Structure formats: C-alpha cells, structure tokens
Amino acid sequence: xxxxxxxxxxxxxxxxxxxxxxxxxxxxxxxxxxxxxxxxxxxxxxxxxxxxxxxxxxxxxxxxxxxxxxxxxxxxxxxxxxxxxxxxxxxxxxxxxxxxxxxxxxxxxxxxxxxxxxxxxxxxxxxxxxxxxxxxxxxxxxxxxxxxxxxxxxxxxxxxxxxxxxxxxxxxxxxxxxxxxxxxxxxxxxxxxxxxxxxxxxxxxxxxxxxxxxxxxxxxxxxxxxxxxxxxxxxxxxxxxxxxxxxxxxxxxxxxxxxxxxxxxxxxxxxxxxxxxxxxxxxxxxxxxxxxxxxxxxxxxxxxxxxxxxxxxxxxxx
Numbered sequence: 451x452x453x454x455x456x457x458x459x460x461x462x463x464x465x466x467x468x469x470x471x472x473x474x475x476x477x478x479x480x481x482x483x484x485x486x487x488x489x490x491x492x493x494x495x496x497x498x499x500x501x502x503x504x505x506x507x508x509x510x511x512x513x514x515x516x517x518x519x520x521x522x523x524x525x526x527x528x529x530x531x532x533x534x535x536x537x538x539x540x541x542x543x544x545x546x547x548x549x550x551x552x553x554x555x556x557x558x559x560x561x562x563x564x565x566x567x568x569x570x571x572x573x574x575x576x577x578x579x580x581x582x583x584x585x586x587x588x589x590x591x592x593x594x595x596x597x598x599x600x601x602x603x604x605x606x607x608x609x610x611x612x613x614x615x616x617x618x619x620x621x622x623x624x625x626x627x628x629x630x631x632x633x634x635x636x637x638x639x640x641x642x643x644x645x646x647x648x649x650x651x652x653x654x655x656x657x658x659x660x661x662x663x664x665x666x667x668x669x670x671x672x673x674x675x676x677x678x679x680x681x682x683x684x685x686x687x688x689x690x691x692x693x694x695x696x697x698x699x700x701x702x703x704x705x706x707x708x709x710x711x712x713x714x715x716x717x718x719x720x721x722x723x724x725x726x727x728x729x730x731x732x733x734x735x736x737x738x739x740x741x742x743x744x745x746x747x748x749x750x751x752x753x754x755x756x757x758x759x760x761x762x763x764x765x766x767x768x
Contacts, residue, residue: 464495469509469525472499472624481509483578484525484557493684497573500624501635503756505580506641508619510534514571520563522558528601530577532616535560537572548606550574552611557648575616577637585706586715587645589670591673595661596706598655602648611648615640618658627757628765635766660703665690669701673713677720678740718754719743725763732759 462470473496489495489511498510537550543565550572558564560581581601588596618635623629661669672689673681686709687697702724717739724735736747751759 452748460490460496461495462574463623464493466495466497467626468725469496469499472700473499481528483528483529485522485576486578487577488525489522492518493719498624500630500633502630502637503636504634505583506634506637507578508624508633508637509576509578509768510573510620511576512540512571512573513568515568516570518737519565521563523563524738525558525694526560528560528579528581528583528694529556529558530579530616530640531558532577532613534575534620536570536575538573539569541567541569542558542605543567546607548720553605553608555604555616555645556606556610557601559603562606564603575620577616577619577640579637579641583641584645584649586712586719587642588649589666589705591642591645592633592649593667595657595660595666595672595704597657597660597703598651599645599649600652601644602650604648607648609643612640612643612647615643627761631757631762631765659700661690661700667694670705673716676740677713677717678738680740681709685710714750717727718751721747721759722755725759726766735759 456565457703460473463475486507486509489509492513493515494511494513496509497512498508502508533550533552533554535552536550537554540550541548584599584601585596588594588599592599600610615636618638622633622636624633662667669686669689672686683694683698686701687694690697690700693702698709701712705712707715714727720737721739724730724738728735732737738743739747741747741750748758751762755762757765
C-alpha cells in the first residue's frame with residue numbers, strides 16, 4: 451500500500467506508474483471525487499489519471515472480476531462514464547437487461563444513487579466535474595437559467611459525437627502543461643455536448659425571483675457587446691431599471707453567479723477565442739477584452755487557466 455502521499459490512496463499494485471505520478475501532482479485542495487474514491491476501493495486498476503483544471507478530472511479504469519457490486523450514493527459531483535472495452539455483463543440495479551458495451555455512455559449526476567453488478571472485464575473512462583460547469587453553458591448555449599436545469603441520470607445511452615470526444619480525450623497525451631491544456635479543451639467540448647444531450651428541466655419547477663427571460667438576454671447581449679469597456683453594476687442596473695442592490699441579487703439568481711464573476715468569465719472566454727482563432731498581438735487581445743493593460747490581462751488569464759496567454763495560444767495551436 452502507499453503511505454498517504456496521494457490525495458486518493460490506492461494500492462500500488464492497482465496503480466499504473468503514470469497514473470501515480472499524475473495523482474501525486476494533483477492539487478491537494480482539488481475536490482474529492484466520491485466516485486473516484488469508490489472505484490479506488492474496488493479491484494479496479496487505475497490506468498491513467500489527469501487533473502485537467504477548471505474543476506475537471508479524467509481517469510481510465512480497468513477491472514477484471516467474476517462478480518462484484520459497486521455502489522454510489524449522492525457523490526456531490528457529476529460523472530460522465532464512457533465504456534472503452536468489455537462491460538457486456540455489467541448491469542445496473544433497477545435497469546435489468548441493459549448492459550455495457552464499448553461506446554456506451556452513462557451520465558451520473560451529483561444527486562444520484564446507483565448499484566452496479568460487475569461480472570466480467572471492462573475498461574472505461576470517467577470524467578468528473580462539478581455542477582457549476584453547467585452554469586454558463588445553460589445561459590449561453592441553451593438560453594436557460596442554470597437553476598432551471600438538471601443533468602439526467604441516464605444508463606447506457608448512445609451519442610456518437612460524445613463518444614467520439616471521449617475517444618479523442620483518450621487518444622490525447624495527458625502529460626505536461628501544453629498537452630493538459632488540449633485535453634482540457636476536449637473535455638469542455640464534451641461537457642457542452644453532454645449538456646445539449648442530457649440536460650432536462652427540473653421537475654415541478656417553480657422559479658421565484660430573478661430576471662425575466664427577455665431582460666436576462668438583454669443584459670447578456672449588452673455585456674458581450676461591451677466587454678472591451680468598463681462594465682459597472684450601476685450601468686447594468688440602469689439597463690434593467692432596477693436598483694443596484696436588486697439587480698445584483700436577481701442577476702445571481704438568473705445567471706448562477708454575481709455580475710462581476712460573469713463579466714470576468716466572459717472576458718476570459720473571449721480572450722481564449724481570440725487567442726485560439728486569431729493572430730492578434732497580446733496587447734490587442736487585452737484591449738478587446740477590457741483589461742487595463744497587458745500585465746493585468748496576463749495575471750487574470752494565468753489565474754484562470756494556470757498558464758500565461760502566450761503559452762495557452764501556443765499549446766492549443768500545437
């Protein structure tokens with residue numbers, strides 16, 4: 451057994467060397483993945499692991515067992531599972547007659563409970579992520595308030611596009627800053643696909659407070675058009691015909707975060723888009739995204755992504 455150096459203790463015989471190195475390098479304040487810990491307590495061997503940043507992590511597991519029950523109970527984070535091989539006799543309690551197979555997917559939300567009877571060999575990938583990964587996507591990609599939506603609990607569904615992204619993540623190297631940045635991009639794309647495919651309205655939803663949909667759209671569009679300028683709470687409140695106090699409270703309800711956090715995130719997103727697809731000098735990127743100067747831009751970008759903007763652009767283009 452290892453001696454507690456790792457954030458997730460796993461017997462050495464069930465830990466590939468590369469996976470051990472990745473676990474040892476993971477931030478000690480990284481979220482504790484309950485599903486990961488459960489898998490660590492089974493006979494599964496951890497083939498690969500990567501802490502991808504942005505609250506994302508990926509793991510590849512191998513299992514060879516005659517029969518073993520694995521149970522999860524309200525893990526507090528979401529998990530996307532993609533079968534890579536085997537699993538033909540893996541069955542979920544409550545879903546008799548449905549079995550795993552390569553390319554089959556499962557979405558396991560933070561609130562779910564499940565038991566799985568594993569009866570043969572399998573290889574699968576897990577992507578672990580927090581519920582707030584859907585916050586901005588709900589507004590920007592589905593034009594919905596984050597509090598309206600939930601990730602469905604789905605067992606063995608098919609989505610060729612999502613399975614292809616999981617395969618792309620599997621094929622990508624997970625070693626080194628540049629390679630992890632590319633893996634991070636693939637994972638974000640996979641989560642967007644998962645949101646579009648497996649998000650559903652919360653049952654018996656009755657929203658109280660927040661912004662009217664037209665007003666939420668107006669504010670989101672105005673912010674996008676003025677990211678290159680100083681954006682103040684007072685200006686947003688004026689657009690919404692509300693006091694600053696009420697605007698801040700209702701904005702948080704409808705956008706899932708305070709105005710300042712939304713604006714900061716959108717500036718980083720715009721900077722990523724400009725760095726990935728264009729050849730603008732870094733100073734012009736900073737200006738287009740509303741940063742006071744290049745130093746401020748570099749500091750904020752590095753805080754958000756872990757690397758300076760120039761290295762991020764080189765890594766994604768590489």
